[in-house]
Amino acid sequence: xxxxxxxxxxxxxxxxxxxxxxxxxxxxxxxxxxxxxxxxxxxxxxxxxxxxxxxxxxxxxxxxxxxxxxxxxxxxxxxxxxxxxxxxxxxxxxxxxxxxxxxxxxxxxxxxxxxxxxxxxxxxxxxxxxxxxxxxxxxxxxxxxxxxxxxxxxxxxxxxxxxxxxxxxxxxxxxxxxxxxxxxxxxxxxxxxxxxxxxxxxxxxxxxxxxxxxxxxxxxxxxxxxxxxxxxxxxxxxxxxxxxxxxxxxxxxxxxxxxxxxxxxxxxxxxxxxxxxxxxxxxxxxxxxxxxxxxxxxxxxxxxxxx
Amino acid sequence: xxxxxxxxxxxxxxxxxxxxxxxxxxxxxxxxxxxxxxxxxxxxxxxxxxxxxxxxxxxxxxxxxxxxxxxxxxxxxxxxxxxxxxxxxxxxxxxxxxxxxxxxxxxxxxxxxxxxxxx
Numbered sequence: 478x479x480x481x482x483x484x485x486x487x488x489x490x491x492x493x494x495x496x497x498x499x500x501x502x503x504x505x506x507x508x509x510x511x512x513x514x515x516x517x518x519x520x521x522x523x524x525x526x527x528x529x530x531x532x533x534x535x536x537x538x539x540x541x542x543x544x545x546x547x548x549x550x551x552x553x554x555x556x557x558x559x560x561x562x563x564x565x566x567x568x569x570x571x572x573x574x575x576x577x578x579x580x581x582x583x584x585x586x587x588x589x590x591x592x593x594x595x596x597x598x599x600x601x602x603x604x605x606x607x608x609x610x611x612x613x614x615x616x617x618x619x620x621x622x623x624x625x626x627x628x629x630x631x632x633x634x635x636x637x638x639x640x641x642x643x644x645x646x647x648x649x650x651x652x653x654x655x656x657x658x659x660x661x662x663x664x665x666x667x668x669x670x671x672x673x674x675x676x677x678x679x680x681x682x683x684x685x686x687x688x689x690x691x692x693x694x695x696x697x698x699x700x701x702x703x704x705x706x707x708x709x710x711x712x713x714x715x716x717x718x719x720x721x722x723x724x725x726x727x728x729x730x731x732x733x734x735x736x737x738x739x740x741x742x743x744x745x746x747x748x749x750x751x752x753x754x755x756x757x758x759x760x761x762x763x764x765x766x767x768x769x770x771x772x773x774x775x776x777x778x779x780x781x782x783x784x
Numbered sequence: 785x786x787x788x789x790x791x792x793x794x795x796x797x798x799x800x801x802x803x804x805x806x807x808x809x810x811x812x813x814x815x816x817x818x819x820x821x822x823x824x825x826x827x828x829x830x831x832x833x834x835x836x837x838x839x840x841x842x843x844x845x846x847x848x849x850x851x852x853x854x855x856x857x858x859x860x861x862x863x864x865x866x867x868x869x870x871x872x873x874x875x876x877x878x879x880x881x882x883x884x885x886x887x888x889x890x891x892x893x894x895x896x897x898x899x900x901x902x903x
Binding site for chain 1: 831833834837838840841844859863864866867868869
């Protein structure tokens with residue numbers, strides 16, 4: 478009698494750590510989970526997609542090896558050859574190109590840099606100029622911390638005053654693709670808007686971090702809706718377990734989403750985090766929590782692959 | 785001389801809408817108030833973003849020389865500025881009263897942008 482084969486693990490695995498609500502513990506989970514993966518012998522990369530306020534690197538202190546700017550394209554109008562036909566305005570899906578006072582105006586804060594206006598302009602009066610909106614920095618974490626498999630940290634950082642978060646997130650993830658580690662962990666920004674979508678798109682599994690408060694539950698429901706829309710298998714990490722009053726476990730049971738880890742409400746965790754240290758190392762139960770969480774994530778992926 | 789007044793309804797007796805980009809209506813009127821036309825601003829009012837710019841474009845296409853409203857957001861302010869259309873504060877008045885006050889030179893100019901998404 479033959480033994481059924483274990484479902485093959487994907488050659489490369491991408492795990493997104495996300496939440497609807499901010500401040501639930503995404504960074505705490507993502508940093509320690511990335512270490513659990515690398516210590517388990519899997520070469521890993523952690524991509525900090527919280528480009529408005531990235532801080533994974535503060536905890537993991539990677540050697541900074543390189544930085545690259547993130548640029549988006551912006552149309553520039555040549556008024557001398559423009560015939561004011563309005564084709565650029567009509568094709569713009571974001572209302573960023575307007576005709577005012579007998580001239581074409583571009584509003585950079587609305588422009589997504591798609592180039593549709595350039596293509597629509599028959600007199601070829603529109604050129605594109607690149608504009609910096611942020612940068613991506615990457616480097617390797619000390620092997621003393623990660624073990625021989627190694628961990629790279631990629632940080633997407635939006636420039637102050639800019640709004641093109643998704644462009645920075647896409648660039649950070651592209652750097653992760655170049656690094657091509659066996660496991661990529663994405664630390665997503667909070668919320669369920671464009672930035673969160675850019676961070677979790679095409680992941681293999683979604684780890685949703687929440688807390689048992691009414692806000693935590695409400696925003697978890699939004700995040701679950703997003704995960705469903707994107708067709709991702711999901712597991713919930715219940716952080717600050719033991720506080721609040723919202724019954725996250727009951728909600729998850731109703732929705733058929735497993736609670737794959739519980740991290741208790743514990744003052745020591747807050748102290749460790751506030752001092753920029755790592756829960757996996759500095760809390761007596763940290764190694765067990767994140768080792769088990771990593772196993773649970775792999776089991777979720779295997780289960781989804783078998784389906 | 786034509787003027788655009790952001791208004792809560794389509795008549796001269798409706799009140800000035802303090803919002804420009806997301807105004808309910810624009811009443812486009814001659815300063816004598818005799819002939820006027822009301823334009824439903826529903827499309828811009830419900831836009832996800834860029835309402836101020838789109839409304840500025842709308843009134844600019846009507847060939848108005850001035851706008852009477854309550855507040856102008858930064859983008860609406862710069863868009864109207866590019867079109868050479870000054871803004872005036874007619875908050876709290878009816879459209880008819882605001883037009884009369886404008887003609888008499890009694891309305892204050894909105895010479896700097898209010899906060900974005902005011903109200």
